[in-house]
Amino acid sequence: MLCFIKQNRKVKIRFAILSMFRYYNKFVSIEIGDGLVKAMYIMSNAKESRLIDFAMIAVNFRQGRNGIVKAIKDVLQKMQINSKKVRINICVSGESVVVRDIRWPQMNDIEIRKALRFEVERQVNCKIEDVVFDYYSVLDEQIDETKTRLVLVAAKKNLIENYIGLLSLAGYRTKLVEVDTFSLLNCFYLNAPENVLTKTITVLNVGMEVTNIDIIKGKIVGLTKDAFVAWGNLIDALPKDVVLDFNNISALKGINGSNDIYDLCIFIVNALFNQVRRAIEFYENQNSEDSVEAIFLCGRIAMFKNLDKYLQNLLGLKVTIWNPIAKLKYNPKLVKKEILQKNALMLAICTGLACHRYFKINLSPVNKKIKESAIIGIFSKNRKLFLSAAAVCVFLFALWLLLFIHVQIKKADEISLKTKSLRLQKISAELNELNSVREILGENVQIFSKVFLHKIYWSKKLYEINKFMPQDIWLTDLYLNNVSAGHEKGNPAVAANSLQKVMTLVIKGKVYCENNDKMLSVINQLVTNLKDVPSFSNDFSKIALIRSSRELIGESFVMCFEIQCLFK
Incomplete structure (x- = not known):
């Protein structure tokens, strides 16, 4: 819920209420007309409607009924409508549809429906078994309180079954059947200018x-x-x-x-x-x-x-x-705006079928209003009892709502405090980490400053090494120990190792003589020469042979050596 992340108390309450009561009806509508099959998928409530998808396909009337079925199937498959989960709203029109304005004395719904059975036969001129009808009551202030104003909507059953059959052949089921004139009005009340x-x-x-x-x-x-x-x-x-x-x-x-x-x-x-x-x-x-x-x-x-x-x-x-989709919201990434706006004027009925319905007319053969009328009859007999019970329920619900909002706000505050605590812990850990890195960087700066302080003497030292090197020795490598090997974040022990390695000059070479003693003597002579030359040895605290080994080259043996010079 959005109110959980707001800091202002009033905003929390408002979003808590909205998130509890916001509800969208989801409808898919089909309109067959103008040589086309048009379909829309809309989520709506009394305040707004959102278009999820839209498609339209021309009907091949040369194929007759099969052409209409194919167009219905193609347009719904294009929108990826699941035939097992979604039912379709359709509308009917024509001479077999009758809409009449009736004014009768005051009646309840059961009496109205009984009286309408005779009125329908008179208006449609057909047996009641062959007709599907529905009605809605008009709340007209100009009508006397002792009278009832109704709008009767009736259609021949074979017309309704024909439209339902088209959907059934396409593999889909019908949710409701409406008259196109009321679909038009439902759309108008949703998208009309308020004035x-x-x-x-x-x-x-x-x-x-x-x-x-x-x-x-x-x-x-x-x-x-x-x-x-x-x-x-x-x-x-x-x-x-x-x-x-x-x-x-x-x-x-x-x-x-x-x-x-x-x-x-x-x-x-x-x-x-x-x-x-x-x-x-x-x-x-x-x-x-x-x-x-x-x-x-x-x-x-x-x-x-x-x-x-x-x-x-x-x-x-x-x-x-009048633009029938003027107030219809949609995502331009999902619905092509150019095609939608180009065909907007002929989408009124299709939009009204799938949006919030101000006029709830349903001509499907199984009409739920028959069951609803019985419930309304029971209510009319026990009106005072039901009103008292409703008042108590409203009071209890309001009390529960206040408690619920209070609890949610407390939870939101707890979540906010936990979030801040976690942030502080994270910042503290990052500061500790930065301090350790800072120490490591300081040590490395000291190391490099000591190394680079001697850079102007390297050419001289190389000259001295070469000058005092015995005749039977040749150098194979000369380097400082690798600094990056010990440069690991947050590890002071390794950093200390790194300090020793960087301050070490390593001289590697090979010597060839008649025997081992002679070769060791030549290597020791080189170490002695380096120690005895002040211009070279003054920069080092220790010069020593740390490793020697024999190596076979061809048919002769040579001795490899490694001399380590530690900077002061």
């Missing part, structure tokens, strides 16, 4: 096949609508070298020798405009005291130039390009 969350706005996600239109005010969803505008037909018809610019649509005239592409573009843009205008008018008619103030635009088609300005002129409302 717009109190206004009534429209979030517009313009995709190749489906356009999501969401009108919200704060955290209340006023209207959701999916418009099926076939932008894919226009994109397929555009030549590859033509860049679509909505400020200059007239440039499409005459392409391929006709105005077909221009007419198609005008038709599709007008279809989008009409769908958005009708949705806004419907909302404003239902909420006479409220009106839409701005539009936030994203989606693959929003990547074309000046679509925002074109819609702004048509609708008479401010249209802003």
